[in-house]
Amino acid sequence: MSETVYLETMGCQMNVLDSELVLGQLFAMGYVSTQDMFAADLVLLNTCSVREHAEEKVYSRLGQLKKHKVHHPESILGVIGCMAERDTDGILSRTPYVDLICGPGQLNQIPALIREIKETRKKAISLATYQSRRVDPAERSTMQFDTLEALDLSRRPQPGAALLQPYIRIQRGCDKFCTFCVVPFTRGPEQSRSPAAIIEEAQMLADAGAKEVTLLGQTVNSYAHMENSKRFRLSDLLALLQDVSGIERIRFVTNHPGDFGDDILVAMRNLPKVCEYLHIPAQSGCNAVLRRMKRQYTVEKYIDLIARARDTVPGIEIASDFIVGFCGETDAEFAETVNLVEQVMYKNIFCFKYSPRPGTAADRTISDDVPASTKRQRNIDLLNLQERISLDRNRPMIGKTVEVLVEGYSKAALKAQEAEQSRGQEIDWRRSNQLVGRTRGDKIVVFDDDEAQVGQLAQIRITAATALTLHGVCVTEQASRTDSVLPVLQHSR
Ligand code: SF4
Incomplete structure (x- = not known):
């Protein structure tokens, strides 16, 4: 009888895609999926480290699985993804019964780690050995992509809707080092995948029924790949994808306002398959807060980008992320964020209460001094404001x-x-x-x-x-x- 796997995914679209590719590898090993984690031979939690709450959810799930592990010592319990990379010591000390720990850059090694555990009955751990950050991102090796990304449909086992609108990773990692963010530490330096591999994957997915592809990157607009002395930017990639037969729509997420070139806006306007949608996180509407976050742009530059986007791409819809209650955020600084949301009139926003993440610059150097009740209220206020805006924008439809x-x-x-x-x-x-x-x-x-x-x-x-x-x-x-x-x-x- 086939062994079963229960895989739970927390966090962002990157993790959704990672889980799909991990399942593809496990199915190739003969595993079948189960929705019952207590009946599974292999339990994997694909984790997120962006907020404290997300990590506590993982520990709570691991707590539920402790008894199961006692009664079924032969089962394998694994933590994979960003938290595995960021909090390895915490996982080992708080949940010593976990068998497998694997960072997001090593997911291609999961089959080998499972075989090792079965042979030795010892823990198997694989974490990053990132390459030098001094190399130009466009010239960095794309070795990690070659082994995990799906150039074989059996590695994309999701049926139905997920196959209709698959994700395609075009970039890994991030070089921005915003002071609140763990991603540059958990996912490593920015690396862009070759256009040829992306196009091949898009065509394979289109042939299998995909109509819409979403290109994924932490800062997808800084995509850059060198080949034969030519530098391919996101706009070049969008032009190549326009010619993939069967694909009707192309999206890309998420963007960083700091290096958003007009070439991308022109591509959005001129290429019929590229959707008129931009997710471009502002995080705050106050320059002092943006400086403390080390976001590398000002509110004025952000507003200028939104204006250029609306001038260049008719009908464009814009969404954003905000963090409220970041270190030292005063009432007046929060009011500037409220102003920005009122001014831009987003389609929708995602709003998060700040929680310090160990290892980040903000956690080391700035005090998390905004009371939890203030963070909660600002979160409610901003979401209520956006709800009114969304309704005002939807009614004329x-x-x-x-x-x-x-x-x-x-x-x-x-x-x-x-x-x-x-x-x-x-x-x-x-x-x-x-x-x-x-x-x-x-x-x-x-x-x-x-x-x-x-x-x-x-x-x-x-x-x-x-x-x-x-x-x-x-x-x-x-x-x-x-x-x-x-x-x-x-x-x-
Ligand atoms: S741009 Fe900033 S927030 Fe986004 S992944 Fe990079 S460091 Fe994190």
Whole structure:
């Protein structure tokens, strides 16, 4: 009988992709997936170190697994990803029953680590040995990519919606060293993957049914790869991807405002497949805070970039991240962030309360002196403001027709179907039901239609709007409809 693996993913899109590639390696070894962590022969937690809360969640999960490990000593328990790299000693001392620890740059070694554990019944640990940061990022070796990234479809085992809209990593690591961030320490120096490998992967995914690709990098706009004395930038890569047949939409996340060239905006305007969507984290609207964060741009430069983006790319939607309660953030400094959010009128924002991360410059040198209650209130205030803005921006969409890529059943529909299943009722999977799709500007649209529309581009007339979601009816001409060739969908992202 096949051995089973339970893999839980925490954190960002990079981790989602890493987990997919790890599963691909494990399936090649003969493992099959299980959703029951207490029944699994192999349990892997793919972890995030960006906030304290994320790490505590991992320790809590490891606590739940302690008894399981006592009763099933032959099972293998592993911590992989950023926390494995950042907090190796903590994992070893707090949870000595963990068998496998593997950093995010070593995930290609997981099959060898598992074999080693089975042979020796001893712990197996693999952490980074990063290359020199003095080398020009464009010339750094891409060796790590060659062994993990998927140039073979069996390494991309996710069915349904994930195959419709796969991630493609184009860059690893980060050289920015923002004072609050662990990523340069956990994921190492910035390295860009070769355009040829990216195009080959995109074509392979398109041939398997992918319609939309999202290019991933920590600072994706600083993508740079040297080949035959030519420097390829993100804009060059977007132009090459435009020619991949089968791909209808291209996105890229996430961006750093510091080195965002106009060439990328021009590519967004001129290349029909590149979506009019930019996620560009500001983190704060106050120059003094940005300096303490070492973000390497000013509020004025950020606002200028947003203006250039809106001038160059008609209809562009912009999203951002903010950290509230960063070291020393006064009421007046927070008010400047509120001003920025009011001025830019984002599509949406992601807002986080600052928590110091061991090893970062902010943790070593600046006091985390904003009370937790103030952080909480600022978080609530900023999110409430953005909710009003999102609603104001969505209401004028009523009556307009937008193009969406249909991703699957909406969360509400899936919940209803789960409830029917748990009551033992049979579900009519072919009946009309609520589907969800996304506009090119990344707005979420729900509408009633048939599952066969999943994977298709559909025209939706908007009939109602909330801050988060647009509601509509499908007005795609019957004659231009084609049934989906995708496998039965699992869920939408
Ligand atoms: S740009 Fe700053 S916040 Fe983003 S990954 Fe790099 S160090 Fe972290």
